[in-house]
Amino acid sequence: MYALAEELFPIPRSITGEGVRQTLRILQREVPELALKSVPSGTKCFDWTVPPEWIIRDAYIVAPDGAKLAQFKRHNLHVVGYSEPVDRRISLADLQAHLHSLPEQPDAIPYVTSYYKRTWGFCLSDRERNSLPGGDYQVKIDSVLDEAGQLDYGELVIPATVADAPEIFLSTYVCHPSMANNELSGPVVTVALAKWLQQLPERRFTYRVVFIPETIGAIVYLSQNLDHLKQAVVAGFNVSCVGDERTYSYLPTRHGDTISDQIAQHVLQHKVGDYVCYSFLDRGSDERQYNAPGVDLPVASLMRSKFGAYPEYHTSDDNLDLISPGGLQGGFDLLQLSLICLEANRTYRATVLCEPQLSKYGLYPTARKKGDPKPKDLLNVLAYSDGRTSLLEIARRLEQPLWQLAKAANTLASAGLLEECPPMEN
Amino acid sequence: MYALAEELFPIPRSITGEGVRQTLRILQREVPELALKSVPSGTKCFDWTVPPEWIIRDAYIVAPDGAKLAQFKRHNLHVVGYSEPVDRRISLADLQAHLHSLPEQPDAIPYVTSYYKRTWGFCLSDRERNSLPGGDYQVKIDSVLDEAGQLDYGELVIPATVADAPEIFLSTYVCHPSMANNELSGPVVTVALAKWLQQLPERRFTYRVVFIPETIGAIVYLSQNLDHLKQAVVAGFNVSCVGDERTYSYLPTRHGDTISDQIAQHVLQHKVGDYVCYSFLDRGSDERQYNAPGVDLPVASLMRSKFGAYPEYHTSDDNLDLISPGGLQGGFDLLQLSLICLEANRTYRATVLCEPQLSKYGLYPTARKKGDPKPKDLLNVLAYSDGRTSLLEIARRLEQPLWQLAKAANTLASAGLLEECPPMEN
């Protein structure tokens, strides 16, 4: 995962343009089933219109002394996203109105965009900005805002191994330039999850996985697929900020009461223990769209350090040093366990009345092999399997991880002592 | 409000009689739409019968030394309410059985009534009682218990500005003689609320406001209007003890789960913070009748120092010094805010799917003028407006006062981004 992040890091992504396509093609190399899709600029989607495609070739400032500053080719954060073309000579005073820096983080280049209001600008470290000499500056941005362009995204469907399966939805974004936790951690962890899902022998759910530009991409995707998603999706996660090692966190759905919320919290409690539980008021990524009224998809977020909640966020300091193989693995593990739990969270009904005579089934303590479920777990899973108490709810009462109890449930089902009840309704 | 209380203070009110009528006429002067109504003595109302009208002209005791004591004309608390007429000479020992005083509050005259058991009596300070010389006393009560009398009350209907509106019910009582917090604070604050309600350009609810004698008046009113009230009333407050400055308090409805309870607590939390939350077991005023089984009106109480919970209660010390313009204003503000919240507590549905592009509506941060709702509030109100989450519930989640969020909701509704859903059902 970290190597893929390294490969993707330098690409100058935005919500449209060649950087997104290049990123998607690399992801497709990893998961060939990924379908690359696009919609033309100007397409209406709910309250929005797909903007022109932004083509950025070069950008820099030439100082009065001839020094070349804020070079896009050195760091793609130097140019304000969606800057219109400019090529002119202006005074330092006029230039200042187009510069962005962070006085409190004097060495970091901030990340600034202006997708829907035409302007241009440069981002640079506050230290560099403060050392600019007076005089006239040459500013050059070689960009095009192409009304005949397009917005690109990737969609991957991993079908269930059973018929008429509901769907689990995973979404991640591919629209930030060179940033690591708040960009690349999402797609690389999601690609790893997709590979793992593809090789599973059984899937109770179909998995729909999208790699989209944030906000406008989510809105485009929803505008084209809403009826299907509302009918099919029973759980989902927005995969964002899953790459550093500092913490784990969770952001709920609008009402915090979906199976996605329950599973996310269960996994965090049993796998991590200590984590940050945010409010829906702290939302900021595509969960905003997925949880909008009328959209109502059960999409929660499992994260490491959340967007907006760490100092390097949206600066050049959110780089490959901030994330790590261990950080990405932690994010992957959490999401993988959540999917494992969703698959395992069946509702069973005991097939015999009263406790069964376990010895008849070779399940009595004396017959137990190492690694077999504990007889107590077997009896407790049986005791609560009344056709309306899900395995997740049983796990809660037993204060055990669902993924452990699933073994007991499988053992009992194999012995014919449990039968599965109709599929989970959220 | 305080001046009106001063004017009303000396009037000798009881549950019937000229004092009530005189009080109602003064209130009618303030709010000419107030309708004065009456029912004859002897009228059956549920388990009760309207008692004879009590006409009290004078009352006093003449001591053996000729001193005139416990003079009704000096303080109308000196005579036990509903005393039958008496004019005779008795020993001090016999008189004692008809005297009421408070050993623990030796300077206060207690308030005593005997509406349904025929007797007579005098109230005086314990200090005065203890100084009574031995000998024979002349006792004189010039009263009539008029079986052909009536019970009076006032009813004010302030219609909604829309058709088919549900009602909000306000009740206060006019039956105690010269007492201030536990009597006059109620009608003077209620009159001020009525004046404010009358001049509102829009009212989503009809307001039904009654000025009645406590207990028997409420029972009379309910017996004559129950079917209508049960069908129409969605919220209500009993207005009592709203005049001092010592505290704020709340007494819930029978089950504590009505919109009146929710609004009352919301206002107290955001406006006052620190207040006394009573139990329905602490009830004592007309909320007893409004919340009786089968009556089931959603009537809660917002108070300052609650009846029975302050030492001056039901004594001559509950006088104009106990209440104050500031105390009355605090009571008024609480009830006014509650009515504002009830009016504002609509349920909305977002009209566009996903977040709207706020800049299209001039609502983006850069376009914000001082006093405009915060963009974050706009987005949060939108995010929860799913047609089933009321503005009160949204306010709870945002931990903000509903009256603040109402501005954001109005702005969004004006921009066409929210539409109102069918009226609140409690």
Next chain:
Amino acid sequence: MYALAEELFPIPRSITGEGVRQTLRILQREVPELALKSVPSGTKCFDWTVPPEWIIRDAYIVAPDGAKLAQFKRHNLHVVGYSEPVDRRISLADLQAHLHSLPEQPDAIPYVTSYYKRTWGFCLSDRERNSLPGGDYQVKIDSVLDEAGQLDYGELVIPATVADAPEIFLSTYVCHPSMANNELSGPVVTVALAKWLQQLPERRFTYRVVFIPETIGAIVYLSQNLDHLKQAVVAGFNVSCVGDERTYSYLPTRHGDTISDQIAQHVLQHKVGDYVCYSFLDRGSDERQYNAPGVDLPVASLMRSKFGAYPEYHTSDDNLDLISPGGLQGGFDLLQLSLICLEANRTYRATVLCEPQLSKYGLYPTARKKGDPKPKDLLNVLAYSDGRTSLLEIARRLEQPLWQLAKAANTLASAGLLEECPPMEN
């Protein structure tokens, strides 16, 4: 109760056999209406089969020196329950595989059974075991496993004094040999409850009381009566471990939400205050069967020191010294109060609208005699009697014991101010 326990103590009970029959006959002497029933060995009951009847006549070991050890006739715990017959000479080493003792309780004889796996064995104190000299031992168990035998139990039905009454179910077990808290406390307290129930002038419920061998007896009984029980039983208790003085405890039903749970906790809170609240995960007696999915009987447990939670459990130290008349009385009182509460827990509706004029009914404070319900309780019971709030729920709100409030409710019902609503649905 203690005397009956003394009489029953020496009898060698098991899940079948003469010891159970002898025990049931003594209980029948106390309650002649107790019906003795049986099912043949080999009967199928759900997942189980009734085992052969175990006839045990004698058992002992003869040491190399001729000493007679582990004599069944001295203590019936010395032989492993359901031991097959044996009569042979074996070395100490081979004997050890058939011996059971408790190193941590060196003076106690443990209680061991092997109902469904054929074997034989002896139980003895660890001290005795460690002093066994080397050499050959004669082991003798004079037992029969009679395939043509039977399983016995007792059933007592105490009918309601009204027609079409739902049932309350009490279950206790009679299958342990000489043990006191975890055996005899159950039947002797249950017999005392039955006697008390029989002499009640009115019973709103029919009481079904069973004395059965644990587990297999409960399964047999359920397999023969399940349809009736599921339709009729609204509450129930498993009566076990109610004889010592150390603590009080409660073990809930599967979901902990039945009226049995509510009543049990109410009684414990108001009668005992400090008690141990177990989880359903701590179950271990016949509540396992009664609460199994598909059985779903509302059977909770009120206990003193719970099975498995005291050191003497399942050893010879659980003897007549462990229980006491006071301990048994405490267990009896708790269950009796629970049944009193179940009988009293009606739901009422006030017959008059608004508060009644209490003086008309002689219920006004001035008319109160010592022991009469307090006027405040009368008014509070009236105020909550809305046809949907049970007396138990009212008791909770008033923080008073239901058995106290029942007096107020009865007074009001006698005065015609309350009418009972349709019977409690759980």
